[in-house]
Amino acid sequence: MTISTADLYDERGPELASVSLQFRDFGGHQSFSGPARTVQCLHDNALVKSLLGTPGEGAVLIVDGGGSLRTALMGDMIGESAVHNGWAGVIINGAVRDSVALGGLPLGVKALGTNPVKSAKDGAGSVDGPVQLGEVTIQPGDMVYADPDGILIAPTP
Numbered sequence: 001m002t003i004s005t006a007d008l009y010d011e012r013g014p015e016l017a018s019v020s021l022q023f024r025d026f027g028g029h030q031s032f033s034g035p036a037r038t039v040q041c042l043h044d045n046a047l048v049k050s051l052l053g054t055p056g057e058g059a060v061l062i063v064d065g066g067g068s069l070r071t072a073l074m075g076d077m078i079g080e081s082a083v084h085n086g087w088a089g090v091i092i093n094g095a096v097r098d099s100v101a102l103g104g105l106p107l108g109v110k111a112l113g114t115n116p117v118k119s120a121k122d123g124a125g126s127v128d129g130p131v132q133l134g135e136v137t138i139q140p141g142d143m144v145y146a147d148p149d150g151i152l153i154a155p156t157p
Helices: 005-015 046-052 076-084 099-103
Strands: 017-019 032-040 060-072 089-096 108-114 131-133 136-138 143-147 150-154
Touching: 005 143, 005 150, 017 136, 032 046, 032 089, 032 131, 046 060, 046 076, 060 108, 060 131, 060 143, 076 099, 089 131, 089 143
Parallel strands: 032 060, 060 089, 089 108
Antiparallel strands: 017 150, 032 143, 131 136, 143 150
């Protein structure tokens, strides 16, 4: 991403939704952007792993983990898969693990925090439906812009 979220908001203002939840940066890229793909899951990362194992084509995966920090929804091995498959970034409303290793990957990663506990692998949840980050609803295909200042969403027309 070549423009900061603050500058982008100054240019486009009300057409952008700002996510007010406070995420931490864990990936090697703190600024990233791309069209949204979505997963909704709670304490189960099977859908996250499966989707990040497919071609991302520069997309950003938004994971609604319900804000739970009880288990990690992504670690270094899934992060490496995302890099290998061309994803721009992953934003997790939940926890990650292997945070030091994630910091060495050329991938944008934002999450609420960390927890070394693995999640279930049952495949519970849904893919490519609307997800909620705070007060912002994100649809698949919406444009996501993220940097250290925050996350902006441009709804698809």
